Amino acid sequence: MIWAAEWQLALRRPRLLVLNVGIPLLLVLPIALGGAPPFHAAAAYAVLFVLFGTFGSAIPLLRDAEGGILRRLLLAGGSGPAILLPRIVVGTLLDTLQLLPAALVILMLGGASGRVWLLLIPTLVGTLLTANLVGVWIAAVARSLAEGALFAAVVSLFLLHGSGVFRTARPGSPGAALESVLPFGPVHQLLLEGAGGAALQLSTGAALLSSCGGALLLGALTITVSGALIERIAPAR
């Protein structure tokens, strides 16, 4: 029931769909066409993609909590997984579809290798799934839309920083160890190579494991505690 409603709601907002395709393109095109150094360009792209996922998950959840519709779903007998799983999955798929044109432009203009093209969709899905899941946790902590936006920005930027997007950690350092466990390294490396920068440091398997495996682990944890999360996001007022 909620799966169908989530798709219907998304398809009935064509203006939003168009904006969500157009705005990333509008942000990506000047960078891709402007000859920005690949390291800086890849950082900008990674920030855009991750914020798209975290904001796109946290803000609608908080908006629906404030509007009362989430509480209504709970009181009508919706369980945590029944409410959150469709939102996360539909949100991730929509985000992927909406960001795909921008990602294709980056890879085409950067002359990406075959391996980058092969890894694009799974890495994008894994990254956006993680970002959507992070958004759910942010919504569970935030108490207003403004707090949600602030937390989404701060948490995303810290995770991006830890994932090595804004710096190059020395091999063997704690920073490098952190990079290997944080979720947004693969998408950054993919975008870096896609933008004409250094070749992917991760093997195909490691990239997939890091982006998709991590997302699935976080997803399993989120769904396991989804009952408590949704009660926090949409408490009795």
Next chain:
Amino acid sequence: MPRVRARGVGVRYGGRWGLMELDLEIHTGERVALIGPNGSGKTTLIRLLATDLSPSSGELRILGADRPSPTLRRRIGYARDHPIHFEALTGTENLRLFAGLRGSAEMNGSFGIDAELDVPVHQYSFGMRRKLLLMEAFAGATELVVLDEPTVGLDPEGIEVLGRAILKRGETGTPVVFATNEVRDIPEWASRVLFLHEGRVVADDTPSGLLERVRGETRITIHLQDSESPIQLRSPRGAAVLPQVIEGLLETGAEIRHIQLHEPDLRDVFQLLTGVHLPEPGP
């Protein structure tokens, strides 16, 4: 076994008690009306029964369960005072969603909005949203129906359908609890009335049992032509005293502008028991 059992239940909002020392049992098929002014605890009790709130003190069991769960909530049809829907979805899609969560989309009464069910809810008036909400609450085979101010926003046709739906649910054994200050239809709809005042139940009786307390207390208000303050009388014999009263007034030379007769209702009983005048519900 009661469908709802409360023992010493209280609900605290910050430093204020919204409901205190509630002892209550609701049995199969009972139709319970909650009456009281704003802040009396009606909505708090409704939200407790809908598992939207948890008691701050005491013990509450609803349909045998002592804590909220999705399984329990699927057994309760709940319409809160303010209708909330997915605005971009049609009435039918909202019905399917909310009733479907309870495992059934069988409708019980259309509330006269059949023709609008395929229209997105953002095009609905407030009254239509209220009707859709009530349809969702009555849909399927719930084991307890809880309604907060169900008559608000309804037209006469909607109120009639609501009354039939409440009676039908009672007949099938489902307890229905509703909060309202629209007392006119309560003697017909409710099998039991709870008066709430300042967070406490101050009376718990059948409608006829409560009305018995003001039996014969017809209020007569006579407005005179040259006087701003009307004459107020209470008559144990209803309107039968009027000819005598009118004759007496005319003999004194008074000119009668108009006469109002007010048969006693539950509002008068509430005033008698609490000293508080229960305001007429808004349109």
